[in-house]
Amino acid sequence: MQENKKNSISIAVASGKGGTGKTMLSLSLFNSIKNKYDDVVLLDADAEEPNDLLFFDAEEISSTDVTQKIPVIDVNKCKFCGKCRDWCNYNAIFLLASTKFIKLTEELCHGCGACSVACEFGAITEKDASLGSVKNFICDGKKNLYEAMMHQGVMTPVNVIKVAHKITNKHKIRIIDSPPGTSCPFIHAVAEVDYIILITEPTPFGLSDLKQSISTLESMNKKYGVVVNKAGLGNRAIYDYLSSEGIELLLEIPFDKDIARKYSEGKIISDFKPELAKDLEKMFDYLLNKYGNSSN
The missing domain is CATH 3.30.70.20 (Alpha-Beta Plaits)
Incomplete structure (x- = not known):
């Protein structure tokens, strides 16, 4: 396992709206680092419509009822x-x-x-x-997957998300797939994490939603950076905004039909894009060194 003075961090992947690539990035980041570091888990905190488990051959081993x-x-x-x-x-x-x-x-x-x-x-x-449940799954011999899911008819997933954080806080490295948007579920998903990766796309809607997410995180005094998905599509407005505001651009993922095709087939992008896996690994190392914590 990789040795590092800082060996603990919780990172939420978020976006201002659905369909930007939040789950794609969460899955790829998790798969890129899970064998390099000790005690890495993925939490699907999009409790209204979790779908991370669709990409794994995983077996449920426990379930906690949230009331x-x-x-x-x-x-x-x-x-x-x-x-x-x-x-x-x-x-x-x-x-x-x-x-x-x-x-x-x-x-x-x-x-x-x-x-x-x-x-x-x-x-x-x-x-x-x-209200719902928080389930733990085993994959590749490790109890490293968690899913928060609320019952149909429940008005808000907030309490389910809170319990999911409480259950998974024991792990050293947590990658959290957050709910989309900037409402209460998003706020509670990111409230207890060390860092938030905002994924966006270089379009007018992408920039508008990114600004809303950043405004919310600024009001919470949270640390964050940006990943641009579908880079090469649209215009440069989002880059001009990041530069003018001094916001860190962590990574660009190119606009690639092969990525869209393979992802629609249920494949994790970093598994067939080795250059992306390396970039995600480098990005995580950087975030761990800068924003991580030391634990026994």
């Missing part, structure tokens, strides 16, 4: 005063006091517990509701 507390309203004790409804920031409680009708919409509930605190009559208790 949250949701209220149970006892209509026999309820006075229909409306305090629980007023305290709910997510409009999950519907009340018609005149007809003594009250209903919880479980899909809107965030499990904050405010309603149970507000109730003065002991009419609200709590129960566990399953």
